[in-house]
Amino acid sequence: MTTTVYALVDSPCGPLTLVARDGALAGLYMTDHRHRPPLESFGARVEPDGLPALAEVSEQLSAYFAGGLTRFDLPLAAVGTPFQRRVWSALNDIPYGETVSYGRLAASLGQPGASRAVGLANGKNPISIIVPCHRVVGANGSLTGYGGGLERKRWLLGLEGGLCRPTLI
Known part of the structure; x- marks a missing residue:
């Protein structure tokens, strides 16, 4: 069974919705993001530090926005053709x-x-x-x-x- 959850984090470019599926990042959406799936498709809301995968995403995003990270190293689970x-x-x-x-x-x-x-x-x-x-x-x-x-x-x-x-x- 697939487990999908999401968390909201603040960022310098506005609130971000992080979506994790089975422990990997499946989505990162901005406010008013074009092609953003409906919120109810993201599963239950969790705190970013409540799931190791989302905590790591949040930490790497913070480092990126601070200018200290130039390449992300995260497990990804994007669904597409x-x-x-x-x-x-x-x-x-x-x-x-x-x-x-x-x-x-x-x-x-x-x-x-x-x-x-x-x-x-x-x-x-x-x-x-x-x-x-x-x-x-x-x-x-x-x-x-x-x-x-x-x-x-x-x-x-x-x-x-x-x-x-x-x-x-």
């Missing part, structure tokens, strides 16, 4: 503080003509910030859609580029 999972895996290869275009990401997957499909998969990433979908930009470097909103995307990229102070949005 095989193509979506390939895209989400490739997102983890984008270095901290850098960006790539949808086209370049598609080419890295061996599918140079699939930039729109990559964009759709990127937008459905259920584990924002930790699986860094905010590091994907338009072909001309413009900030394009982001599930948590363009203001948060700009803020996250600024944080990683040393341009933002960790204060609440």
Whole structure:
């Protein structure tokens, strides 16, 4: 039987909902997150320190927002199609503080003509910030859609580029 629970944590980019499934992180959603499943699908609410997996997520997020962590090391349990999972895996290869275009990401997957499909998969990433979908930009470097909103995307990229102070949005 699958056990799914969630916790709410504060962050400099607003409240975050962390969803754990069988001890691994299955979701990280921001307020008004596009493609956010209904709250009742997240199971019971727990305190972040009440479950080791969520406590570790919370600690690593705090270190990231403080500028002391550039790569997360957490068990993940994102649910998606095989193509979506390939895209989400490739997102983890984008270095901290850098960006790539949808086209370049598609080419890295061996599918140079699939930039729109990559964009759709990127937008459905259920584990924002930790699986860094905010590091994907338009072909001309413009900030394009982001599930948590363009203001948060700009803020996250600024944080990683040393341009933002960790204060609440």
